Amino acid sequence: MNTQFPVPATGPSGPVPGLAVYPLPGQRGVRAAGEVGLTTRAIWEGVLEQAVREGEDVYYLELSDVTFVDVAGAGALAAAAGQLRDGRRFVVRRPPAALRRTLDLLWPDHAGIEVSTS
């Protein structure tokens, strides 16, 4: 039934994109590459759980190489940010449009999440 369509290269592991996570040199946080969806949700949630545990005032999530985050992925971020106390926050750098859109619509106060486009 399916017509074959060209599928853009979508991440570090080809047609079934993964989510790779790297340390962020010189800063507390991680750089992620790939996409956040059903198949990579556990990796993403693991990153966020670790981030909450680390107890830093500011924890950077560099997402310029993340091409998509679904609603559950945005929800995991909002839930993790909700566990931060005492003025701690996530700084989410250059997130994909989908994540900004979802946060704006479903978590409009972005509590504990600072979105940076630079």
Add this chain to the structure above:
Amino acid sequence: MTAAVAEPFGPLEPFVHPALFYRDEQEYLDVTVPFVRDGLEAGEPVAVAVPGKNLALIRDALGDAAGAVRLLDMREAGRNPGRIIPGVLRAFADTQPAGRRVRIIGEPIWAGRSDTEYPACVQHEALINAAFRGRTATILCPYDVQGLPDHVLADAYATHPTVIPSGSRAEQASDAYAPGAVVDRYNEPLAPVPDALTFAFDSDSLSQARHVAVGEAARLGLAGVKLDDLALATAELTTNSVVHGGGSGVLRVWTEDGYVVCEVRDRGRLADVLAGRKPVPRDQRGGRGLLLVNLIADLVRVHRGDDGTTVRCWFAT
């Protein structure tokens, strides 16, 4: 089906949900303006979500008092009827002080709503009763008896427990009130469209499905935020199919009447009649996918069948 939807439509009190039938501007203002003023005098939060032309009428008639009322153009805020309960009505009602009655004028059905939109409109009116039963709120729904066809006016008697007839200012009970039956009757099959791009997906091809949909939508003229929104909607619907709908489904994308349409069909049963129409408590982890789809699409239609569910979303090009 009837048994499945009967329970959500139990006794409504203290919720009040009258339809107002109006023949002209004067009849419109004769009921809506006192409704707003009575609410303001009682210290009740008041919102008016009606088409722009009628919104201007009410605003002008209220004068300075309009400043105390939340005013929304329903043609924008309620373009997708599935957005109205979570994005307009509950969004307003849920942020008011507890215990005080909330008053809303909501006009979701106007002359010019298309035949494609109407089943979603009338199901929305029926589902307001399920979404607000037991809540201290009054939602007054005006119907333009000059501009709307007879079957729409007849349906308003089935979706509203009380009505205010044209020329009257008093509510009377509607003997035809049967919101569950309306939801079922307008659960219309969505026939597959020939020549649409068709892509069968499962858990291994969720990402591919999204890329295929975005590529086709872009080719058909969708761009910018609308294209991002279609990507989000496709991801949520296909993920729902994999998680709740039997593990796989079929995605279709095509264009019609100035819209790109994205459809996902699977073998799941969507049991909750209010799925995607309820605000989700902040501490609840999941369950926001269909809500987001309702918030971003220009129209969402759903068919719940015995052998599966079809969700179709329209995005204006």
